[in-house]
Amino acid sequence: MADTATTTNKMTARGVNVFYGEKQAIQNVSIDVDLENVTAFIGPSGCGKSTFLRTLNRMNDTVASARVEGRITLDGEDIYGSAMDVVQLRARVGMVFQKPNPFPKSIYENIAYGPRIHGLASGKADLDQIVEKSLRRAGLWEEVKDRLNDSGTALSGGQQQRLCIGRAIAVEPEVILMDEPCSALDPIATAKIEELILELRGNYAIVIVTHNMQQAARVSQRTAFFHLGRLVEQGPTTEIFTNPRKERTKDYITGRYG
Amino acid sequence: MTGMMIVMIIVALALIGWIVARARATRLGIEAGRLATNSRPSQHGWYVALWTALPALAFLAVWANVMPSLVLDSVLTSPAAQSLPADDFSRGAILSEAGAIASGAQTAAFNPQSMSLVEPYRAAYGRYSTIGAVLAAILAFACGAYAFSRVRPSFTARNRVERVVMWTLLLASLIAIITTAGIVASLLFESLRFFSMVNPLDFLLGLKWSPQSAAMGYGNEDAFGAVPLFWGTIFIGAIIAMIVAIPLGLMSAIYLTQYAKPRTRKWMKPMLEVLAGVPTVVYGYFAALTVAPALRNLAAGIGIPGASSESALAAGLVMGVMIIPFVSSMADDSIAAVPQSMRDGSLAMGATTSETIRRVLIPAALPGVVGGVLLAVSRAIGETMIVVMAAGLAANMTLNPFASVTTVTTQMVQLLTGDQEFDSAKTLAAFALGLVLFIVTLLLNIVALRVVKKYREAYE
Ligand SMILES: Nc1ncnc2c1ncn2[C@@H]1O[C@H](COP(=O)(O)OP(=O)(O)OP(=O)(O)O)[C@@H](O)[C@H]1O
Numbered sequence: 199m200a201d202t203a204t205t206t207n208k209m210t211a212r213g214v215n216v217f218y219g220e221k222q223a224i225q226n227v228s229i230d231v232d233l234e235n236v237t238a239f240i241g242p243s244g245c246g247k248s249t250f251l252r253t254l255n256r257m258n259d260t261v262a263s264a265r266v267e268g269r270i271t272l273d274g275e276d277i278y279g280s281a282m283d284v285v286q287l288r289a290r291v292g293m294v295f296q297k298p299n300p301f302p303k304s305i306y307e308n309i310a311y312g313p314r315i316h317g318l319a320s321g322k323a324d325l326d327q328i329v330e331k332s333l334r335r336a337g338l339w340e341e342v343k344d345r346l347n348d349s350g351t352a353l354s355g356g357q358q359q360r361l362c363i364g365r366a367i368a369v370e371p372e373v374i375l376m377d378e379p380c381s382a383l384d385p386i387a388t389a390k391i392e393e394l395i396l397e398l399r400g401n402y403a404i405v406i407v408t409h410n411m412q413q414a415a416r417v418s419q420r421t422a423f424f425h426l427g428r429l430v431e432q433g434p435t436t437e438i439f440t441n442p443r444k445e446r447t448k449d450y451i452t453g454r455y456g
Numbered sequence: 457m458t459g460m461m462i463v464m465i466i467v468a469l470a471l472i473g474w475i476v477a478r479a480r481a482t483r484l485g486i487e488a489g490r491l492a493t494n495s496r497p498s499q500h501g502w503y504v505a506l507w508t509a510l511p512a513l514a515f516l517a518v519w520a521n522v523m524p525s526l527v528l529d530s531v532l533t534s535p536a537a538q539s540l541p542a543d544d545f546s547r548g549a550i551l552s553e554a555g556a557i558a559s560g561a562q563t564a565a566f567n568p569q570s571m572s573l574v575e576p577y578r579a580a581y582g583r584y585s586t587i588g589a590v591l592a593a594i595l596a597f598a599c600g601a602y603a604f605s606r607v608r609p610s611f612t613a614r615n616r617v618e619r620v621v622m623w624t625l626l627l628a629s630l631i632a633i634i635t636t637a638g639i640v641a642s643l644l645f646e647s648l649r650f651f652s653m654v655n656p657l658d659f660l661l662g663l664k665w666s667p668q669s670a671a672m673g674y675g676n677e678d679a680f681g682a683v684p685l686f687w688g689t690i691f692i693g694a695i696i697a698m699i700v701a702i703p704l705g706l707m708s709a710i711y712l713t714q715y716a717k718p719r720t721r722k723w724m725k726p727m728l729e730v731l732a733g734v735p736t737v738v739y740g741y742f743a744a745l746t747v748a749p750a751l752r753n754l755a756a757g758i759g760i761p762g763a764s765s766e767s768a769l770a771a772g773l774v775m776g777v778m779i780i781p782f783v784s785s786m787a788d789d790s791i792a793a794v795p796q797s798m799r800d801g802s803l804a805m806g807a808t809t810s811e812t813i814r815r816v817l818i819p820a821a822l823p824g825v826v827g828g829v830l831l832a833v834s835r836a837i838g839e840t841m842i843v844v845m846a847a848g849l850a851a852n853m854t855l856n857p858f859a860s861v862t863t864v865t866t867q868m869v870q871l872l873t874g875d876q877e878f879d880s881a882k883t884l885a886a887f888a889l890g891l892v893l894f895i896v897t898l899l900l901n902i903v904a905l906r907v908v909k910k911y912r913e914a915y916e
């Protein structure tokens with residue numbers, strides 16, 4: 199690791215290997231995620247970005263064949279250790295998926311879902327407030343405040359994705375993982391989400407997987423380039439984009455990658 | 457001349473037609489593999505063969521239905537028939553007995569008078585079947601000859617044969633539909649006859665069901681009040697059975713889709729589905745011989761009044777078990793149809809598996825589950841064997857599950873088994889009950905399929 203771990207490191211991964219059955223999808227990846235910076239994962243399709251992202255909130259537990267080795271910590275605590283409760287971990291490390299996946303419930307209920315299951319609200323008024331605050335932070339409040347009881351699935355794709363972001367931040371997570379959150383959206387909706395990410399930065403440690411180089415450059419301060427299951431290079435985004443140390447990174451960023 | 461023989465003769469004629477038409481086509485210079493002519497020789501052969509066989513066979517089918525009344529007419533004009541008793545009932549009995557002896561279905565006569573009619577019967581029967589056979593043969597020959605006369609190189613035999621094939625296939629697919637229509641028509645027709653004897657409102661709203669007394673002549677129309685039957689049916693099929701089947705079916709579906717390892721699921725799901733293949737009479741035995749006595753003893757033991765050896769509970773419980781597979785397989789399908797992304801979304805929020813199931817999967821799958829339950833209800837209220845064996849015959853309006861109740865299907869069986877005349881109100885009542893049952897299950901099915909379909913669309 200070239201970068202020195204600072205006290206603001208929210209999550210650290212050391213020597214992580216991930217296997218699907220016999221097949222190794224991630225090889226010896228070490229990386230830090232901190233609060234001040236948005237971290238972008240880039241790399242060609244199938245290189246293991248999603249796989250690695252999902253190790254950070256143990257979503258790989260839902261894949262029967264998946265096996266994770268190495269050490270990943272959240273605030274210094276081993277998230278695969280026996281003292282870590284996966285339910286709590288996921289409440290602290292939220293996730294937004296590639297395809298918007300609002301529940302087939304009302305907009306209100308979508309946001310209230312997490313607070314309800316974690317008992318975060320002390321009453322109806324409190325819950326109302328959480329819903330409003332989350333929708334405001336997700337930049338969706340003005341558009342939906344008059345129809346909170348409409349189904350979340352009736353929103354446009356971009357609105358749905360912002361709803362999902364709102365749903366994730368409603369439980370006040372410490373880290374938000376986003377797996378290609380804009381790949382199903384048009385440029386206007388994408389711009390809104392990017393704006394949102396910039397606003398959320400600092401309050402949450404954010405990791406975003408993206409195939410869009412401009413997007414990585416716009417929203418992230420740190421970038422990690424994956425290739426064939428390995429972490430090829432990581433560093434400040436400006437450096438990676440203007441002066442990559444590895445030939446392969448350069449090829450990929452300049453679009454010369456096959 | 458038997459019917460079988462004439463059919464064989466027609467088929468033989470068709471075969472001959474095929475051979476000669478093919479030969480003629482070949483002689484006319486139509487060659488297989490020459491694209492300039494529309495049809496190959498064998499297709500001309502098929503054209504003639506079909507023309508030979510189909511009209512004649514159709515005629516035979518019609519004739520077979522017309523013949524009995526022609527035979528009856530001619531028997532009634534015979535001298536022996538003049539001494540028949542005047543009242544319809546014994547007259548009909550004698551005539552049908554004579555017919556049975558004449559056709560060899562019966563050997564000895566119960567009523568001596570029918571013996572005198574056997575000869576006229578036999579003669580008329582022989583005469584008309586010969587007439588039918590000859591007419592059929594003439595028709596086969598004439599149509600075959602007509603078709604044969606059209607064999608020439610420019611004739612489009614192939615297209616015509618193809619069209620027959622198409623119509624045959626269409627007919628095959630229509631048979632199920634036509635049969636259903638026929639059933640509905642007969643139900644309707646007989647029910648209308650019933651409703652000409654009994655006021656439909658009395659039937660649908662009446663609280664007293666006692667068809668025996670009506671048939672014996674000293675009852676009144678009140679005896680056909682079907683509400684106790686409807687209640688019994690609902691009590692057993694839609695309430696007790698569902699109280700068993702919905703939770704158990706749903707829970708097994710949840711276990712199978714969410715918790716079971718693939719290996720477990722692989723043997724457990726078929727096991728569950730085997731339940732659906734057990735003949736209902738076996739369930740009936742189980743309900744009547746095992747469950748019902750146990751329940752009666754239980755009820756007697758804890759002092760519940762009105763406990764009977766045949767009870768709504770026994771029938772309902774066993775029926776509930778019987779339809780678990782329906783509910784569980786529909787629920788299984790609809791839970792599996794909820795996209796994985798829903799489940800991931802919930803788990804990623806820090807929800808536990810059971811919270812995810814309760815708050816996301818089941819609500820999302822609910823329409824499908826409801827559809828499955830409606831189908832199960834429609835199946836349960838039409839189910840016959842279990843209730844016949846375990847529910848009883850007493851038309852009680854009771855909420856006591858240990859008491860005996862009766863159902864629509866049970867009463868239909870009662871009304872129609874044994875020797876019955878098909879025009880008494882008692883017998884016709886069965887058709888009216890059948891009609892009600894048919895309409896209700898049809899509606900349930902339509903609603904259920906709608907719900908399920910709508911829900912499928914939501915995720916596609
Ligand atoms: N559930 C799984 N079972 C087996 N192999 C898997 C599974 N999920 C992913 N893989 C494999 O792991 C490797 C990494 O996949 P992953 O989805 O992490 O790639 P990715 O970088 O996110 O790609 P993309 O950019 O296309 O989303 C791929 O080779 C993929 O085939």
Ligand SMILES: [Mg+2]
Pocket residue numbers: 247248249377
């Ligand atoms: Mg991916």
